[in-house]
Amino acid sequence: MLRSLPFVAIAAVACVDLLAGPRLGFLPLLTLGPTFASVSGSVRRTLAVGVVALAVCLPLAHYNGLLLTPQNNLTIAAVIGVTGASALASHLRIRRERELANVRLVAEAAQRVLLRPVPRRAGDLRIALSYTSAAAEAQIGGDLYEVVTTPRGVRLLIGDVQGKGLGAVETAAWVLGAFREAAYDEPDLSGVGHRLENSLTRHLGGERFVTAIIAEVHVGEISLLNFGHPPPLVMRRSGSTVFAEPETECPPLGLVALGSGKPEPHRIPFQEGDQILLYTDGVIEARDESRAFYPLSERAKVLVGADPQAALDELRADLLDHVGGPLLDDAAMLLLRRHT
Structure with missing residues (x-):
């Protein structure tokens, strides 16, 4: 479920944006994709989800007539920035999980010996x-x-x-x-x-x-x-x-x-x-x-x-x-x- 959640979020934002049109501006919510990916995915997967979010953002902006406008440029910058921050968070999470796993393995090995x-x-x-x-x-x-x-x-x-x-x-x-x-x-x-x-x-x-x-x-x-x-x-x-x-x-x-x-x-x-x-x-x-x-x-x-x-x-x-x-x-x- 967690692995598919980033793509579900991107698809949901795209559908809502197509139905609502350019007036409400749902495209910034595409940043939910890489954010969710950082919770359980690797750095590479988080970056890949960010690329997918960006790939969805550009056609939708063109469809809504917003491509190259300041509003859309800000949305693209937000997707790129959130993707980078999410990749860093994913890296820190994985490193911490490995440290905890190593400590636990050492303790379990000690218990088995005792x-x-x-x-x-x-x-x-x-x-x-x-x-x-x-x-x-x-x-x-x-x-x-x-x-x-x-x-x-x-x-x-x-x-x-x-x-x-x-x-x-x-x-x-x-x-x-x-x-x-x-x-x-x-x-x-x-x-x-x-x-x-x-x-x-x-x-x-x-x-x-x-x-x-x-x-x-x-x-x-x-x-x-x-x-x-x-x-x-x-x-x-x-x-x-x-x-x-x-x-x-x-x-x-x-x-x-x-x-x-x-x-x-x-x-x-x-x-x-x-x-x-x-x-x-x-x-x-x-x-x-x-x-x-x-x-x-x-x-x-x-x-x-x-x-x-x-x-x-x-x-x-x-x-x-x-x-x-x-x-x-x-x-x-x-x-x-x-x-x-």
Whole structure:
């Protein structure tokens, strides 16, 4: 539509001018052609549209008996001037688009290096992952996740860095690096959380923070240490669902010192056939056209499929269908299903 708009505008002006005659003088409106062309076209295309506008202007001026008159000379000068300005605007727009595309590619490459593929099986767990980038117009986000198998069992991390862009990706790198080391070294989740907090306070500036959940799977249970993150959705084998709210509130990583007391994990049952969905706020804050939030607990029934990854992909498709277009924020989901 945008590619044909300049020619439609020129044709419309020509038709109106032929019908109205020379008294009203619609020919200056031919400058709409190159103006519209600069919005989406290249410099060469914008100049070509300007030439077409000029080619239409001269016969119409001759038809109206205005050729070589001061009025028509001013119209020709306007078409040439607007075409030149539109070509310059097109050049600047294309250069800016290329710069933004390069920055985005660098950030996406950095995210792909940081966010390694998670194992699909770990112990008696089957694991599924979904990561949906935001709209192309949005900046790169800082959603992060990791699953590691340690001598003490399977440990997991999901988090969301405050802010966007390369700064958020850099912060995510610090969190993931600290977690990958601490998950193997620390005997409990409190120690892992303490290592993450120390790492972030050394490298974060101002009031930046990271919401996160650290989890560890035990026999028949799972431990959750929540740092200001949306609570996981627990789906029992019986079909009931509940959000695993933390027993005590804890500030996000980077702001733990502002809280009262030492963050402590809490355990919840996690039996055969149970599932736990960890996610970032891009899921529950997604809105439809009526500005209604995505009802995660209601839609989670699609996760009963035999294949966890296929089930999670179906939930992602339902999320995108709810929004009716691209997401405005990155959305990461990590699904754990327990099997014998």
